[in-house]
Amino acid sequence: MTDATILKTPKGWPAILLPRTAPADATDLDAAMTAGAFSGLRLVMRDLGATGTTAAIGASGLRGRGGAGYPAADKWRSASATEASSRVVVANGYGADPSSVTDRILMERNPFAVIEGLAITAFAIGAAEAIIAVRADATTTIRVLEAAVAAAQDAGLVGNDAFGPGRHLDMTVRTVQGAYLLGEETILLKALEGKRGQPEQRPPHPATRGLRGLPTVVHNVQTLAAIPWIVVNGSEAFAKIGAAECPGTILVQVRGPEASGVAEVPMGTKLRDVAGLAGTPSGARSLKAVLVGGPSGGILPPDALDIPYTFDALKSAGAHIGSGSVIVADDRACIVDLARVLTRYCADEACGKTIPCRIGTRRLSEIGDRLAFGTSRAGDLDLLTDLASDIVGSALCDHERLTTLPLVSGMRYFRAELDEHLERSSCPAGVCHPIAMTAGATH
Ligand SMILES: Cc1cc2nc3c(=O)[nH]c(=O)nc-3n(C[C@H](O)[C@H](O)[C@H](O)COP(=O)(O)O)c2cc1C
Ligand code: SF4
Known part of the structure; x- marks a missing residue:
């Protein structure tokens, strides 16, 4: 098991994604089915049909958990409306951020929810191929998923004739390995094709032209794991949980x-x-x-912490x-140091395909370094503001905009601390060691 504590949450908070207690064996299909696994898939095949399923997910208000919060059903509609010989669904289980194992924990503790969500999505958009993409070093996650997919296959829930005679669903676990950027969907698809990983111009979006040119719905594993719950419990029940605009x-x-x-938290929690x-x-x-x-x-x-934990509120807050x-x-943390280390990391991870991101994030990172090292130039904070606004929206993927967030939010909320560094080469938290202050020091 990936090492992670499951944090205690207040009584009454809903558990849709993670089982309340860790299952003895998360790949035990019989036990999972006794607890309700795959009853959602049965329902969509028997009662809802493809259009009804898409309508139910649309009515639930489900938004993708991969970061952008895009409505799930809108992607499904784009893919379904695109004429194609076949379609594909990809579970994004890459988990790019080294500081978070949420997706791994989900895949290890509740693999059948991800598999069932994939199958339901495939059924709804008319896909015959489903892929779970996991990073190659997540060995436990891979072992659990492979065993769970094999069990579902043996039971006829995926594989040949899964959706009825002649309607197959080929499901595989694929490992990918690369840098931070590989979690971005167009790069992930390239990696799955065995190609060099750099983002593609959009449109066309993967939902209309994705893996091998086929309409491809890419969802984060949490998005997929919520789908069976919605089908079984109803769109209305889901829409009532969490925030109205982001249930x-x-x-x-x-x-x-x-x-x-x-921890699993309701969307909209403060x-x-x-x-x-x-x-x-x-x-x-x-x-x-x-x-x-x-x-x-x-x-x-x-x-600024009384805002709801939602895509929109957090974006507005920076x-x-x-x-x-x-x-x-x-209080021991220095905001300049924190922001500059993060900006450096993100600038290093930029794939370099577009100049505003490749050069702009590097220049941003240098401004952060100058603040920390006491070598700032007059006008550096104005330059930071100008650069950040020039970078945003000028590149191929969202990485360029996101890379501006640590320094821009640092400047928005902790301006006095940045000014201290800039004007007096002084770090109030005592973390930064400006070159100007240490020049001549013997240690
Ligand atoms: C730099 C970068 C890294 C990303 N990393 C991940 C990731 O590790 N996992 C993920 O699900 N989405 C990641 N995304 C978002 C994906 O591109 C994509 O929007 C998401 O997988 C779609 O799933 P959803 O519809 O469930 O939100 C990343 C995006 C960017 C720009
Ligand atoms: S925005 Fe950055 S990470 Fe994204 S494609 Fe351009 S250079 Fe690569």
Whole structure:
């Protein structure tokens, strides 16, 4: 099992994605079916049909959990409306962010929910091929998924004639390995084709032209795992959970002073309560910031934490859901140091295909370094603002916009701390060691 604590959540919070207690053997199909697995697939095949299933997912308000929050049913409609000899569904289980294991935990504890969600999606869009893409170093996850897919195949739930005579669903677990960017859907599809991983111009989106040119719906594994629950319990029941504009639950990976672990939280939970699942700095320590969204996350101050944990609210606040990572920082953290390390990481991970991202994120990272090293130039913060707004929207994938978030949110909420670094080469938290201050030091 991937090592992760499941954090305790308040009584009454719904559990759609993760079973309340870890199953003795998550690949035991009989036990899973006794608990209700695959009853959603039976329902769509028997009662709802392809159009009814898509309508049900549309009515539920399900939005993709992979980061952008795009309505799931809209992708299905695009794929279904595209004339093609066949279609494909891909479960994105890459889990790019090294600070979050939410998707791995889901695949290991509830593999049949992902498999059933894939099968239902395939049925709804008329796909004959389903792929679960996992990073090659997630060996436990791969073993669990392969055993679960084999069990579903032996039971005739996937494979030949799965959707009726002559209607096959070929399902495979494919391993991919690469850098952070590989989780981006167009790169992931390239990797699955055995090609060099760089994003493609969109449109066409994968839903109309994806793997080997076929209409391909790519969903994060959490999106897929919610689908059987919606089919069985109804769109209305799902729409009532979480936030009105973003129903359901989501997995988060929270790191705080008391714990670090994964939790399933209703969408729309106050960010303060999500962060609080891992404890709050106390005693001599005080809460300084919460980093939301992983390496390209936003850094938010305590008084911005009463926003709901939703795609839209976090975006407005200068952060994003991203990988579901939520990291609590106490007063010992330096925002400049935090932002510059994250920006450096993201700039290093840029694939380099588009110039504004390749060069622009590098220049942003240098501004961060100059702030930390006491070598800032007059006008650096104006340059940061201009660069960030020039980079956004000018590249092939969202990585360029996301890379601006740590420094831009740092400047928005912690301006005084940035000014201290810029004007006095001084780090209030005592983390940065400006070159100007240490010049001549003998150690
Ligand atoms: C830099 C970058 C990294 C990404 N990494 C992941 C990832 O690890 N897992 C994932 O599901 N989506 C990732 N995405 C989002 C995918 O491109 C895509 O939007 C998502 O898989 C679609 O699934 P959804 O419809 O369930 O949201 C990433 C996007 C970007 C720009
Ligand atoms: S935006 Fe960045 S990561 Fe995305 S394609 Fe362009 S260079 Fe590559």
